[in-house]
Amino acid sequence: MKKVLVTGGAGFIASNFLHYMVDKYPNYNFVCLDALTYAGNYNNLEPIIDKDNFKFVKGDITDIRLVDKLFKEENFNWVINFAAESHVDNSISNPSIFLTTNIIGTQILMDKSRKYEVERYHQVSTDEVYGDLPLDRPDLLFTETTPLHASSPYSSSKAGADLLVESYYRTFGLPITISRCSNNYGPYQFPEKLIPVVISKALKDELIPVYGTGKNIRDWIHVYDHNIGIDMILHHGKVGEIYNLGGRSERTNLEVVKTILKYLNKSEALINYVTDRPGHDLRYGIDCTKIENELSWLRTYNFDKGIKETIDWYTNNQNWIEDIETGNYQKTYYQRK
Ligand SMILES: NC(=O)c1ccc[n+]([C@@H]2O[C@H](COP(=O)([O-])OP(=O)(O)OC[C@H]3O[C@@H](n4cnc5c(N)ncnc54)[C@H](O)[C@@H]3O)[C@@H](O)[C@H]2O)c1
Numbered sequence: 001m002k003k004v005l006v007t008g009g010a011g012f013i014a015s016n017f018l019h020y021m022v023d024k025y026p027n028y029n030f031v032c033l034d035a036l037t038y039a040g041n042y043n044n045l046e047p048i049i050d051k052d053n054f055k056f057v058k059g060d061i062t063d064i065r066l067v068d069k070l071f072k073e074e075n076f077n078w079v080i081n082f083a084a085e086s087h088v089d090n091s092i093s094n095p096s097i098f099l100t101t102n103i104i105g106t107q108i109l110m111d112k113s114r115k116y117e118v119e120r121y122h123q124v125s126t127d128e129v130y131g132d133l134p135l136d137r138p139d140l141l142f143t144e145t146t147p148l149h150a151s152s153p154y155s156s157s158k159a160g161a162d163l164l165v166e167s168y169y170r171t172f173g174l175p176i177t178i179s180r181c182s183n184n185y186g187p188y189q190f191p192e193k194l195i196p197v198v199i200s201k202a203l204k205d206e207l208i209p210v211y212g213t214g215k216n217i218r219d220w221i222h223v224y225d226h227n228i229g230i231d232m233i234l235h236h237g238k239v240g241e242i243y244n245l246g247g248r249s250e251r252t253n254l255e256v257v258k259t260i261l262k263y264l265n266k267s268e269a270l271i272n273y274v275t276d277r278p279g280h281d282l283r284y285g286i287d288c289t290k291i292e293n294e295l296s297w298l299r300t301y302n303f304d305k306g307i308k309e310t311i312d313w314y315t316n317n318q319n320w321i322e323d324i325e326t327g328n329y330q331k332t333y334y335q336r337k
Helices: 012-024 064-074 088-093 096-115 153-172 194-203 223-236 253-263 289-295 303-316 318-326 332-336
Strands: 003-007 029-034 054-058 078-081 120-126 176-181 183-185 208-211 217-222 242-245 250-252 271-274
Touching (some): 003 064, 029 064, 078 223, 096 153, 120 153, 153 176, 183 303, 194 318, 217 223, 217 303, 223 289, 253 271, 253 303
Parallel strands (some): 078 120
C-alpha cells in the first residue's frame, strides 16, 4: 500500500503513467496534482477519473500553501514530479515561467517531501540536459555521467532542477531518484510536438512545418516504455541514482515525417521547410545500459510498431485533437466538477 503524488498528471506522459499505475496497483492510492495549464487536458484522465484509487486535485506546484496542505492531509509515501513547462519553442519566447515551474516548483515539492518525510522523491527529467551531439559521430552517446550542457531555456531549467534534486540528496539526505529520458511519443501528446502535429496536419492535408533541413536527430521511445522504466526505478532503483531511459531508435526529424506520411498514404509535397529554431540541438543519443543491466528494464516497442499504433490512435481520436483546437478541452474539468 502506497500513497503516491503524481504532479502534471493531466499532461502527456504522466496521464499515460497514471493509466498504467492505477490499473496495475489497485492497492496504491494516486493523487494527481495539476494546474491544468494550456498543456494540461482533463480529458486525458477519462479512463481513470472514476477509479476508487485515484483522485484529481487542481493546483499549482508553486503554490506553497496548497502544496503544504496537500502533503499534510495525504501523507504521501512517494512523490513523482512530472509537472513542467515542456515546450522548447515557448521557452525561447517566454523563459520566465519555465524557471518558476521547473525549478522553483521542484524546490517546493522537495521542501515538502523533506518536511513530511516521504520515502521517495522522483524527478522526471530529460536527455536534453546533456546538450547535443554532432551529427557525424554516431558512436557518441550520453551516459548518466555526461556533464550537463543544456542549450535552451527549457533544458537549462530542467538541468537546474536536476542539480537541485542532487543537492537535496547530498545536503539533506532526501531519498531521491532521477530519470532522464529521450523523446517520447504515443497517445495523448499535446499537438504542439512533432509527431502529433505531423499526424493531425497530414490527416487534414495541411502543410507540415519542418525546422531547417529536417536533419536533426532524436532518439524516440514509446511513452509506455518510459513509464514502465519509472515504475521499475520506484520499486527497484537505488536512492540517489540517475537512470537514463531511451528507445535505441534514432531518427532524423525528416525520417519521422516521411514515415508518418507513408503510413497515411499522403504526399511528401506536404512538407514545408521553415526557418530553423534558434540554438536547435543537432542530435540526442542516449545510452541506457545502466537501467537495462541493473534493473533488467526492457522496451516493449520498437519504433516501427510504436509509430503505427500511435498514428492509428490519433486517426481514431480526431475528436480529442478537435477539442484542443476549439479550446473545449479546457472546459471539461469545470463541467464535470
Ligand atoms: N515529452 C517528452 O518527450 C519528454 C521527454 C523526457 C522528459 N520529459 C519530461 O516529462 C515531464 C512531462 O512531459 P510531458 O511531455 O508530458 O509534458 P506536458 O507539457 O504534456 O504536460 C505537463 C503537465 O504539467 C502541468 N503543469 C505545468 N505547470 C504546472 C504547475 N506549475 N503546477 C502543476 N502542474 C503544472 C500541465 O498542466 C500539464 O498537465 C516533463 O517534466 C518533461 O520535462 C518529457
